[in-house]
Amino acid sequence: GDSVTQMEGPVTLSEEAFLTINCTYTATGYPSLFWYVQYPGEGLQLLLKATKADDKGSNKGFEATYRKETTSFHLEKGSVQVSDSAVYFCARAYNTDKLIFGTGTRLQVFP
Amino acid sequence: DVKVTQSSRYLVKRTGEKVFLECVQDMDHENMFWYRQDPGLGLRLIYFSYDVKMKEKGDIPEGYSVSREKKERFSLILESASTNQTSMYLCASSYHRTGQPQHFGDGTRLSIL
Numbered sequence: 001g002d003s004v005t006q007m008e009g010p011v012t013l014s015e016e017a018f019l020t021i022n023c024t025y026t027a028t029g030y031p032s033l034f035w036y037v038q039y040p041g042e043g044l045q046l047l048l049k050a051t052k053a054d055d056k057g058s059n060k061g062f063e064a065t066y067r068k069e070t071t072s073f074h075l076e077k078g079s080v081q082v083s084d085s086a087v088y089f090c091a092r093a094y095n096t097d098k099l100i101f102g103t104g105t106r107l108q109v110f111p
Numbered sequence: 112d113v114k115v116t117q118s119s120r121y122l123v124k125r126t127g128e129k130v131f132l133e134c135v136q137d138m139d140h141e142n143m144f145w146y147r148q149d150p151g152l153g154l155r156l157i158y159f160s161y162d163v164k165m166k167e168k169g170d171i172p173e174g175y176s177v178s179r180e181k182k183e184r185f186s187l188i189l190e191s192a193s194t195n196q197t198s199m200y201l202c203a204s205s206y207h208r209t210g211q212p213q214h215f216g217d218g219t220r221l222s223i224l
Binding site for chain 2: 031032034036041042043044045046049051089093096097098099101102103104
């Protein structure tokens with residue numbers, strides 16, 4: 001069935017390091033893809049999205065490119081900050097209105 | 112900005128109680144959702160509503176029911192709470208259009224003793 005697979009965490013980085021969190025999906029067609037972020041004690045916030053192949057979503061220094069050929073939507077940031085410490089969820093749309101989420105990847109950034 | 116408000120951040124109830132979790136959104140969204148979030152399992156959809164008085168079961172509806180009497184409000188009901196329903200519950204809303212993001216509330220951490 002349809003699914004989203006994320007790399008398991010935690011991902012531990014020093015401040016200013018480069019970040020990649022891998023996400024792959026299964027799908028027929030071209031579903032919209034999303035990255036959400038969850039800070040401690042809060043709900044999920046939309047970080048970025050892409051709606052078609054080769055689209056690049058970006059926000060707050062984070063980027064992800066919709067790769068149809070590899071069914072991937074990896075999240076990247078060139079220089080992480082301590083304030084980026086959070087749990088990151090990859091998601092894809094299905095059946096028009098619903099989302100399938102990955103299990104989340106915890107990022108810990110140390111000064 | 113979209114505002115999705117869940118009535119309680121923390122809630123403690125006893126086994127067998129009837130529990131109500133309330134969610135209100137202010138963006139006139141057609142769709143509303145209830146998820147539960149558990150470590151290692153990500154988010155799992157409990158129920159979905161695409162219009163007033165309309166509902167659809169999600170992946171894990173057993174032990175839950177929902178009510179949507181007004182467009183802005185979506186309630187999750189635990190008919191007879193059990194300890195395995197201890198979890199974080201998240202409400203979300205979205206427009207009824209392909210590819211629309213969902214907007215989330217801050218969550219209710221529910222403990223059933």
